[in-house]
Amino acid sequence: xxxxxxxxxxxxxxxxxxxxxxxxxxLLLRSYYQNYRNFEAGKHYAYxxxxxxxxxxxxxxxxxxxxTLFLADRSxxxxxxxxxxxxxxxGRLDRFLALLALYAEEERNLHLLIRELWxxxxxxxxxxxxxxxxxxxxxxxxGYYKPVSNALLELVAALRYExxxxxxxxxxxxxxxxxxxxxxxxxVAFYGTEHFRGRRLSKQDLETFNQSFAFLTVVTERLSLFxxxxxxxxxxxxxxxxxxxWLAHTxxxxxxxxxxxxxxxxxxxxxxxxxxxxxxxxxxxxxLDDIRASGDALALRSRFLLELLVGAxxxxxxxxxxxxxxxxxxxxxxxxxxxxxxxxxxxxxxxxQTDLLTGLYNRRGFDAATTALLxxxxxxxxxxxxxxDLDRFKQINDVHGHDVGDMVLQRVAQIARNSFRSQDLxxxxxxxxxxxxxxxxxxxxxxxxxxxxxxxxxAAEIRLADGRSLTVTASFGCSSAEGGKTHxxxxxxxxxxxxxxxxxxxxxxxxxxxxxxxxxxxAERRNSQQT
Numbered sequence: 001x002x003x004x005x006x007x008x009x010x011x012x013x014x015x016x017x018x019x020x021x022x023x024x025x026x027l028l029l030r031s032y033y034q035n036y037r038n039f040e041a042g043k044h045y046a047y048x049x050x051x052x053x054x055x056x057x058x059x060x061x062x063x064x065x066x067x068t069l070f071l072a073d074r075s076x077x078x079x080x081x082x083x084x085x086x087x088x089x090x091g092r093l094d095r096f097l098a099l100l101a102l103y104a105e106e107e108r109n110l111h112l113l114i115r116e117l118w119x120x121x122x123x124x125x126x127x128x129x130x131x132x133x134x135x136x137x138x139x140x141x142x143g144y145y146k147p148v149s150n151a152l153l154e155l156v157a158a159l160r161y162e163x164x165x166x167x168x169x170x171x172x173x174x175x176x177x178x179x180x181x182x183x184x185x186x187x188v189a190f191y192g193t194e195h196f197r198g199r200r201l202s203k204q205d206l207e208t209f210n211q212s213f214a215f216l217t218v219v220t221e222r223l224s225l226f227x228x229x230x231x232x233x234x235x236x237x238x239x240x241x242x243x244x245x246w247l248a249h250t251x252x253x254x255x256x257x258x259x260x261x262x263x264x265x266x267x268x269x270x271x272x273x274x275x276x277x278x279x280x281x282x283x284x285x286x287x288l289d290d291i292r293a294s295g296d297a298l299a300l301r302s303r304f305l306l307e308l309l310v311g312a313x314x315x316x317x318x319x320x321x322x323x324x325x326x327x328x329x330x331x332x333x334x335x336x337x338x339x340x341x342x343x344x345x346x347x348x349x350x351x352x353q354t355d356l357l358t359g360l361y362n363r364r365g366f367d368a369a370t371t372a373l374l375x376x377x378x379x380x381x382x383x384x385x386x387x388x389d390l391d392r393f394k395q396i397n398d399v400h401g402h403d404v405g406d407m408v409l410q411r412v413a414q415i416a417r418n419s420f421r422s423q424d425l426x427x428x429x430x431x432x433x434x435x436x437x438x439x440x441x442x443x444x445x446x447x448x449x450x451x452x453x454x455x456x457x458x459a460a461e462i463r464l465a466d467g468r469s470l471t472v473t474a475s476f477g478c479s480s481a482e483g484g485k486t487h488x489x490x491x492x493x494x495x496x497x498x499x500x501x502x503x504x505x506x507x508x509x510x511x512x513x514x515x516x517x518x519x520x521x522x523a524e525r526r527n528s529q530q531t
Contacts, residue, residue, distance in 0.1 A: 044102075045159045045172075050288045051096050053175050056152035057182050057284045059089045064145040067131055071138055086128065093121055113155045120147040142190065142208075146183075153179050174226045175287040181219040182280040187212035188251055189273035195254055196266035206255070213251050235279050243272050357406055358413035360434070361427035369425050370437060370490055384438040384446030384480040385493035387501045388416075388453070391473045391509040393432040404464060408472055411462050419453040435494065443480035443514055450476040450512045458510065473510035477501030480515065 063085040070078040100114050127144040130136040157176055191209040195201055201209065220239065226232045238244045250269060253259035353365030361369055390396075390412060397405040409432065416434060420426055425437040438446050454476055461469040477500030479493045496515045504513040 046292060048096075048099060049156050049159055049172055049175065050292045051092070051099065052152045052156050053179055053284060053288050055089070055092050055096060056149045056156070057179055058281060059085075059092050060145055060149045060152070061186055063089050064141055067141055067145070068138055071131065071136060071141070074134065082131075093117075110155075110158075113151070113158060117148070117151040117155065120151050124148055138194070139205075142187070146187075149183055153183065174223075174232075175284070177219050177222050177226075178280065178284050178287055181216055181223065182277070182284060184212040184216035184219065185273075185277060185280055188216060189270075189277065192251065192254055192269055192273070193266065195259065196261045196269050198261045209251075210255050213255065232283060235276075235283055238276060238279055243275070247272050247276065355428040358410055358428050360413055360417070361425065363427065363429050366425060366427035366429070366435065366437075367487075369427075371487070373425065373437070373439060374487075374490075381440040382442050382480050382482045383489075383493065384441040384443055384478060385490070385497040386436040386438065386446055386450045386453075386476060386478050387429075387494065387497040388434050388436075388450065388474045388476040389501055389505070390432040391475055391505075393472075396470070396472070400464070400470070404470070407464075408462055408470070411460060412457055412472065412474070415456050415460055416453055419456050420449065435497075437490070441480070443478060446478045446480060447512055447514050450478055454510070454512055475501055475504035475509045476512040477504055478512065478514040 063082070066078070066082045066085045070082045097114065097118065100110060124144050124147075127136065127140065130140075153176075156172070156179065159172070188209060191201060191205055191212075194205075220235075223232050224236070239248070247269075250259055250265075259265065353361060353368060355362040355365075390408070393405065393408070396408055409428070413428065413434070416426055416436070420436055421438075423439060427435050429435045438449065441449070454474060457472060457474050461471060463469055477497040479496035479500060481489055481493055500513040500515050500517070503517070504511050507513065
């Protein structure tokens with residue numbers, strides 16, 4: 001078995017248990033966290049709903065009633081009572097809107113409801129100025145106070161669908177029905193009271209009265225589903241009593257235009273409506289207390305889950321830390337073995353593909369690099385080949401020795417490496433011959449680059465050990481091709497560049513000859529020999 005296989009087995013044996021533990025822990029922690037979020041959301045919704053329901057059913061109605069009394073009798077006592085009701089409503093609304101602001105960023109669906117509640121609240125404050133000036137009418141009271149109650153009720157109704165706790169959701173449904181019934185009952189009581197006071201109800205007033213009475217009947221039937229609640233049973237008992245049936249009958253008489261205004265009817269209607277309203281308020285307080293208690297229970301459950309979540313994370317962290325520590329030691333040992341192996345393999349590979357004297361590719365390395373370069377490069381442009389050979393290099397070896405010859409080869413290789421581009425493949429093919437493959441390069445560009453290298457070699461001074469300097473020259477042959485990118489094409493380019501190199505040699509050395517020009521130079525040489 002090789003070292004890579006051994007390393008994988010060690011890593012798998014050490015990390016697999018920790019990965020399984022991590023997956024199970026993540027699922028468990030995710031479940032705990034989701035339950036915690038649900039409980040926290042339920043707690044927040046319970047507090048919001050209880051405040052909204054209390055304000056809508058009691059605080060707004062109390063100020064509206066005080067406003068009606070003040071418009072009928074602008075005494076100092078009524079003015080003081082109205083001021084207290086206004087201060088109470090403003091304070092409750094301010095605290096409620098501040099509570100909503102804490103969750104508005106996370107609950108985007110609350111934005112429109114909050115904006116609407118703020119709008120109708122500001123509109124109500126403007127109406128108060130009209131009341132204080134004594135130019136408001138009783139008819140306008142409903143138009144300014146009812147939108148505030150409706151905005152709060154819409155908020156309660158919207159949050160009903162955000163609660164996942166079944167008990168709290170059922171309690172909220174009961175509260176919504178109670179609030180709807182209370183709102184409809186207040187409208188029925190208000191217009192009935194106005195009728196018995198002798199005020200002639202307009203067609204729109206009668207339509208509002210009839211709609212409120214019909215809605216009250218529907219909601220009352222819905223409340224029969226909550227008979228287990230004591231407050232609901234008391235409401236049902238009242239509706240089935242003689243007084244409750246009289247109120248329903250009288251409301252139908254008002255709707256049909258048969259009820260005659262009188263002080264006796266006004267007294268009985270107002271008294272029984274107050275009794276019924278008190279029962280509605282008692283039922284709402286009962287529902288609000290249950291919701292607040294459920295919110296507190298959810299808070300305790302969320303706190304317990306949070307503590308459980310923290311404890312589970314601590315235990316999990318310790319276990320995973322131990323496993324990871326053991327795994328890290330095993331992986332480090334396996335990695336060290338792999339690095340030593342890769343270094344050894346890399347050194348052997350470099351030795352097999354690199355010319356030890358010059359540090360350039362040798363013939364085998366050049367072939368491997370060419371294969372890698374051409375693989376998957378069908379869209380590559382023209383490819384050019386440059387072959388150059390040092391002029392009269394044998395004389396350097398004969399006169400100065402092979403040590404100097406090796407020094408010359410190293411210096412020429414350095415010049416070539418600095419002169420060619422980083423993407424060009426440069427190799428020593430043997431002896432004093434060098435080959436360069438130039439990708440995405442035309443024949444003219446290859447010749448220009450070869451000329452630059454030729455000039456650099458010619459201008460270089462090679463310092464010998466005895467202080468003397470030595471200069472050398474080189475001859476270059478260039479070829480180029482487009483189309484297929486195969487080894488056959490590369491071999492053909494080498495042949496053509498080699499012919500161009502021979503032409504450069506035979507035409508005087510120290511020059512660059514390109515493919516095609518080699519044929520012209522060969523023809524001129526044959527003609528000169530014949531002459």
